[in-house]
Structures are given as C-alpha cells and as structure tokens.
Amino acid sequence: MKAVIQVRLKNGVLDPQGKAIESALENLGFSGLENVRQGKMIEVDIDQVDPKDVRQTAEAMAKSLLANPVIETYNIEICEE
Secondary structure (H helix, E strand, O other): OOEEEEEEOOOOOHHHHHHHHHHHHOOOOOOOOOOOOHHHHHHOOOOOHHHHHHHHHHHHHHHHHHOOOOOOOEEEEOOOO
C-alpha cells in the first residue's frame, strides 16, 4: 500500500518560498494571486495489508521525522495499489 503524506506550514508561519513562487508567477504574467504557500509531498510504499496499520506507520513517520509539529501540519492519504 502507498501512503501519501502532505506537509504544509501552519497558517501564520512566514513562507518565504511561497512568496518567491508568487513573485515569479506574477513575473510570468499570472495575475490575481494571493497567499501562495509551498509544501511537500512524500509518497511511501509500505509493505502492510491493513490500511489501519499503514496509516499508523505513516502517522509515526510524520510525527517523528517528516513534519515539524511546531510550524507544520500534515495530512495522510492511504492508496491501495
């Protein structure tokens, strides 16, 4: 099974990469952009068959390494392949 973990900065945390992306997009002619935020997505194949176990493993990975709970939130999606 595959776990997709999306990590984003919490609201209120400054996002200089998001601002740089917003500026670059505006320079390319895209208008009406506001609050561009940058995040990361991690896909992990986990050799387990029970979706609950896969979610529990992904949750442990997110809490221990993939996300900084002080400034980031995360979302986990489990995909059967």
